[in-house]
Amino acid sequence: MSVMIEPGKSEEFELTGGALCLDFANTLGDRPRSTEEHLGGYDDLLRFSRQAGVLTAADVDEIEHLVEEHPRSARTAFRRVIDLRENLYRIFSRLARGETPEAEDIQSLNSLLHKTLQRLELRIQGETLEWAWDETAPSLERPIWPIVRSAAELLTSEEASSLRECASETCSWLFVDRSRTRRRRWCDMSTCGNRAKARRHYQRHKQTQSSG
Ligand SMILES: [Zn+2]
Secondary structure, three states, rough: OOOOOOOOOOOOOOOOOHHHHHEEEEOOOOOOOEEEOOOOHHHHHHHHHHHOOOOOOOOOOOOOOHHHHHHHHHHHHHHHHHHHHHHHHHHHHHHHOOOOOHHHHHHHHHHHHHHHHEEEEEEEOOHHHHHHHHEOOOOOOOOOHHHHHHHHHHOOOOHHHHEEEEOOOOOOOEEEEEOOOOOOOOOOHHHHHHHHHHHHHHHHHHHHHHHH
């Protein structure tokens, strides 16, 4: 397995959610049909984390070694990654619909949060201090720590009330609406927004033709 990524060049994942946890939840698209799976295995997760900027090339190297040495543990870890993704999607899509998340889903997230926060520490960076991950021992769980933290931060922030689900029937992606008017409807205007616009244009055109 080799994760080849040239930063800034390979744009395999569309990161339009406005928060790491939402981009992660969006790695399965077109949810009613579940036809757009972007996370087929642990290597895809590494590519996602690299593109999202939460793992360095050195982190990826270390984790790849772990995956090669412990393939069975990596498969188990990957199943937990997918469970987390579906858990996050349920929580955020309920919020996007103005509903309260299920207590059970928050409980599962909390159990991961406990483990994640144990790995959070302060690091001296020049004259200031910053949050960092304890990386004394490489871990197959490393890619999910920043995702879990991002989810907890978003859920407790004011932006939790600005969560939206893309209005396209074939999308279902989640995003934070930071538009000035708070009326953003599409995950991405250049894809879903344009498709909807083209459809409306086509329908109007057809109506004009049939009435004329
Ligand atoms: Zn969309």
